[in-house]
Amino acid sequence: MNTQNHLQFLDCEGVPTQALPKWAEEPDWFLKCYHFMVLARQFDTKAIALQRTGQLGTYASLLGSEGIDVPVALSMQSDDVLVPYYRNHACQIIRGLPLEDAFLYWGGDERGNAAIEMGKDFPNAVPIATQSLHACGVATAMKINNLKQATVTFIGDGGTSKGDFMEALNIAGVWHLPVVFIINNNQWAISVPREIQSAANALADKAIAAGIPGIQVDGNDVIAMREATNQALQRAYEGKGPTLIEAVSYRLCDHTTADDATRYRDNDELKAAWHREPIKRLRGHMVNQGWWDEEKEKALLHEINKTVQKSADNYIKMAPQAVESFFDHMYAELPEHLVEQRDWAVVKAMPGGSHHQEGE
Amino acid sequence: MNTQNHLQFLDCEGVPTQALPKWAEEPDWFLKCYHFMVLARQFDTKAIALQRTGQLGTYASLLGSEGIDVPVALSMQSDDVLVPYYRNHACQIIRGLPLEDAFLYWGGDERGNAAIEMGKDFPNAVPIATQSLHACGVATAMKINNLKQATVTFIGDGGTSKGDFMEALNIAGVWHLPVVFIINNNQWAISVPREIQSAANALADKAIAAGIPGIQVDGNDVIAMREATNQALQRAYEGKGPTLIEAVSYRLCDHTTADDATRYRDNDELKAAWHREPIKRLRGHMVNQGWWDEEKEKALLHEINKTVQKSADNYIKMAPQAVESFFDHMYAELPEHLVEQRDWAVVKAMPGGSHHQEGE
């Protein structure tokens, strides 16, 4: 098995490096893909701006992952299930998460995980790598219920070092689960570079340990990502089991808004990475194909800008949750002691109210 | 990398399947190896007998692992460190654990882990796979202190599915640690067969995920085991990093004395495995070489029988630990509340004494 076959179709300027797949002859998919990549990036810019002005909490930028998330989301069926990590806003938004709700989540409000449009998709996973096992559980349910569906789950390069991820690959192999694992190998786990995570030649090699297919893909190349994802999904739908895709990208941003990457990362490396970034590359291809021009670009930016701004405004206008909301979803039915504590919390939230309960 | 190279020198009858290494010309090592394998097996028989008569607790038989543990122990230097799982009595005994203490441990007495002869070796690990990480910690200490030593750690085939093991391979690869991982792949984890543990072609393939060398070895062939272990140890001593050895064997016994393998295991499979067992194979080779005969066999059995019997007698005669012993090693210095509780326990152990403390 040779997992190091680095799948690539477009070079950094968007020029094909090999014959393109048949589907790439039509512009429609590319236009849609480009639309969402630009949307994702504008959402990102806005989120950072909101954070800088105190209107959002610590935020994990998606910058540099557009070329992975967008083609993956576009390849999935709506009844597939997404089990994301915390950097898949682009994927989530395409699958239906309203922009408002995406802001809400990063604004420190649980309602950001509640949108009915998310269906059975999982919310963001903050504890690293735990999502890989949840995805296997979801895929097990699909398999038990004989559904022709697949589960797609993401993880960072750092996350691949945690036991959960490796246990997940392993069980997916043994149980032949309809699950697609996608590593966003953006080369950094906060300050820790890829080579300190593992001595594996490629992170895709971790598939070998689990006896499943693994492939390394250029994560800045949407054609390669679509190809790899589609094949993996087909395998899943056809009962042929799991696939591991290592999407090689670069974290073009700080780890989060609470991080300062200049403390540990070389500026030249970052510069070089910008040269490979996915939006420019796709635009290059579209322009070369005659599908895109300055004017269309301008119109798109304008439209998306409006959408994002409106969502941000809606987000900011949204009334906060009631205090009791953090009690109300602890259990399907609130136990006695929580009813009591909920009352204290409500009273405390009133002017002059106190947290401390009445003595007997 | 081809990890599936199944290393083997002797067939089931002890007939060479390929040219033997140079060192195999001399009988000494083989005689020693044979001695300890027989000792291990007799210890095992005695332990099971003691368990059946209520003089030992639940006991994990070593039957079928003699061909792995003995050559590994004989290959190690005394200042190497052993980090065992719970089925390495043979290895531990060769490294100095008195037979009495081995009985003591399985007799439910912590003193069985205390023998000064164990040096810095770890006691048995009951929580599966945790030892793999401890071994990496030990190897890290060796590396930091610039010692030309190696850490050797064992695990079962079942244990290779637990995150700890995979995290351990991974860190050993990244930090280039002087550690040798040995999988005793005895095909079963209690009732769960090897193929339900992993879809990997070989468990040795898990090395690829960590970017380290892995090799599959016939675990019933002491020559192969010595070769593989020696090479791995040399690599470690020379600062060349870790090695994973998958020793293919068979659990010739129940999982423990609390288990009944007939519930889940085919008798034919067991019978076939007895044909491959390590002691008969080594004896075949020694007889073929003219190093061994009936008479020597008889003398050895007699001698070892005496040794084992004497140790068992000593074990049974040993006075129990004082009650307070389970307090005295909780901390280097006993905190106040434990001093108080220790007193209650001592009083309670007296005739008519009670556990419950005096009120104030």
Added chain:
Amino acid sequence: MKHSVCLLEAVNLALASEMRRDDSIVLLGEDIGVNGGVFRATASLREEFGLKRVMDTPLAETMIAGLTVGMSTQGLKPVAEIQFMGFIFPALEHIICHAARMRNRTRSRLSCPMVIRAPFGGGIHAPEHHSESTETLLAHIPGLKVVIPSSPARAYGLLLAAMRDPDPVIFLEPKRIYRSVQQEIEDNGVELPIGKCFTLREGSDITLLSWGAMITETLEAAAALKEQGIHCEVIDVASISPLDTETILTSVRKTGRLVIIHEAPRNLGLGAEIAATVAEKALLELQAPIARVTGYDTVMPYFRLENHYLPNTQDIIDAVTQTLEFS
């Protein structure tokens, strides 16, 4: 149909019964299939329900818990077995960070109806790590329910309730009494309430609170004390989270005296919470300090000394006597 069963068989009965009723229930764990579990709690279920509903897993507790969380969000009701409670630690991240939080995190969009079963407690002469009582670690976690049966009937009824609960339930089985008592129970699918204590014996002089295997010694002590004319009220806490504070307070208000008995270490054992709550809500009704008869704050010793670690009947009798003598 009536069955004369021990606690272990009652677990098996409840699993089989509910699996017949509810197709969404699936079991997973180490050695639960052909082997029927190392204690035989799942014996013959593989035969009846097949590979897809009784799944032997690879050896990885983190994985078991993670799979369970995943499955439970998608319409299945997984019942996972952790072979011994001493091996539950790798599962805690998934239990604490996900099972206990999914409903709240998603404002009820997703939830985790799931059961994790594990035998626990000492006294069966087992090797190290096979005798723990670390229920505190689970009872402390908001979002979980933690249930401990102490008789075949309660095992049957509470396990049914656990499987029907819309939220994650940790079901701890006191293995020391897995086979100690047989009881006639009817396999009628009737559950017992989670979140309620069971008063096993009424009495007016003192309240004895316990759960799990220690109920045996607690009842023994109560019977012995009766001979001396002392009337103990014996309550099986059963649901250690959420706690049925009302029943406990009512009893203590009646008797004025309380002894709590548990195997777990004293420090931050559940006895602490119960004592604190009672002292807070019924201080003036207490006629004596609350006594706790517990395991020590040490590691459970290897089995040769484990009986010195475990509270026994005499300990309880002594604690009751002292509490009654207090003035």
Added chain:
Amino acid sequence: MKHSVCLLEAVNLALASEMRRDDSIVLLGEDIGVNGGVFRATASLREEFGLKRVMDTPLAETMIAGLTVGMSTQGLKPVAEIQFMGFIFPALEHIICHAARMRNRTRSRLSCPMVIRAPFGGGIHAPEHHSESTETLLAHIPGLKVVIPSSPARAYGLLLAAMRDPDPVIFLEPKRIYRSVQQEIEDNGVELPIGKCFTLREGSDITLLSWGAMITETLEAAAALKEQGIHCEVIDVASISPLDTETILTSVRKTGRLVIIHEAPRNLGLGAEIAATVAEKALLELQAPIARVTGYDTVMPYFRLENHYLPNTQDIIDAVTQTLEFS
């Protein structure tokens, strides 16, 4: 030389100071090297002590804990950082089953002198899982020591003690007050005792017990109450395991009233053990029920509502007032 430092810098100072004194101390954790830790607790230590003593690890808490156990048995004194306490769960098996047990298991042949540091607690507007106070899970485990500083000086002195302790110490750093107060401390290598409370303020009317970040609000409440003529004794528990019961009892015997304040959930929070112990040993000296001012038994809400979860100064004042009014 005197340094004016905040709690975070005091941690850094203690680490540097002891690493200079003791070659066997090595640090490991995620992002502790070049980055100096996500909070900068290990800033500049990589530069001073090199790669071999300040080790960035792959992202795996189980591994960090397992390595730490292994190293500690071989003559090193590892000090591991868990980036946030919310990520400590994968480390628990190694902490509970090995670090806490190695000495006992081997009758002191091997031991685990090691420190695990983790920032904990809410109030910094962090994402989910970055605000937990699950100290109960560690304090309940026999064989560990659990220490929580609440000022720069105590951070410095207690961390030195932790690094010199022959047994495993969990060192929890209240990140809400990482930078809130500057204090002059001398880098003189003088440790403070583990296992002892610190009386921060003497008073005769009521005892207030707390630890970590909540000490701030507790002292504020005491100051405000002073204005009303109420004299609070304020005790920083500091070592939550083993607990300094003596100092606590002495104070409560003097004041007759006790309020315990903590961020962790109420149910089985450490307040439960303290209240139970005090009620047991000093029942007759108590003039009012012990009050617990705590977090709720819910998941810590996302940060928009976290201030509603955290106890505040007014809560403490109210609890004191009610306790004093009790009769």
